Amino acid sequence: MNKNINKILFFLFLLFLQVLILNNINFLGHINPYLYIAFVFFYPLRENRFLFLFICFMLGLFVDFFSDSGGIHAFSTLFIAYLRLSFIKIYFRKLPTDYLFFNLKSEPFGKVFNYIVTLTIIHHFIYFSFANFSFQNMSMVFLNTLYSSIFTLILFFTVNYIFTKNV
């Protein structure tokens, strides 16, 4: 029960952090971090997968509601939520029996880094492709993906470092 409340609070915290603060940063005019996808990384693997996919979809949809982007965030968040398991298999070489005790904090940093960078770049690329919605300005899509990914990753690893150091 306590864990469920924690999850809901984490969901709301990331949502409001994203829509009220991070969406308004506009570094150098248009670069924003999308830190809410940390929910996908931290959600425990052992839980019901239907529920996980649905919650990620809802998180993306709520961000969409606030940023008037239709269903773009919902689409891209759901996409990485679905792909998460395959990348865990590739990077961490885990079997389904290991999912019960899987925890990002106990894994080596190099693997965690690869895993998070991959998912972040996929998410951002899908997001910016749909936001652009045409094949013109593809260079803008790639540049935005690159800059925003760097911003998100720096923010993610900094916050992660600060909050896990003393534990």
Place this chain on the structure above:
Amino acid sequence: MQQIIYFFQKFKYFLFFLLLELIAVSFIFNNLNFHKSKFVNSANIVTGGLYKTLSDCTEYLHLRSDNNILSEENTRLKNILERAISKSSMIDSIIVDSTKYMQKYIYTEAKIINNNYSKPFNFLTINKGKRQKIDKEMAVINSKGIIGITEKTSNNYTRVQSILSKNSNINARIKGNTFYGTLKWDGIDYNTVQLHDIERQAPIKIGDTVETGGKSTIFPEGIPIGTVLKLSQGNTADNKIDIKLFNDMSNLRYVYIVKNLDKEEILSLENTQNE
């Protein structure tokens, strides 16, 4: 039958994933279509209410600059009024206030509570809605120039399609002559919009003022837009001209919503011709 159940068992997560993605794609397509009713937008009570609370909190930080803009605008309008009165009194000593009988537009003030300008399709949220008689397809302007068109209303909030949207098409002309074109945005720089399809023989110089053309039922005639920044290079088909906006679209707070009182009459007339 066994096979089908086995298939669903095996691919249940993938099918669920596919279903949700299809829902998301339908939201995306609906969102980009101006005339379709929309479900995902920031004009509902939860997001609108939250943005309103936030903007109420940050309002005090901008009081000084807002006051400056207001007093500038007041001075300009007072000067126009003085000129109009002196002109009409020169012609005739009896001033017939024709504005009372020939009113064509109603202005409503509103506050922007959420502003986007960094994406290819940008929307703003304002704090007036159906209860304040705001409807879709009304012009949104401020003292410096045009901002957008209302698109979706809820009871207390309205979503505005910014001119910084790849969907926006606004009739515009060069001030001082009648050559007109279509104002669009290419999605790159939020200070620059593009004027398309203007006559090739139109005498245009860098620095010329561009204003709304009055050929639509949404925008009144002569609302300022910006100045010509760059002329089209070479002989392209659409004769594209870069326009620098008067408004800083990243820094907007108070706006006017313009309702055209003759809109229905004009539209019904145009529709009967098509039949």
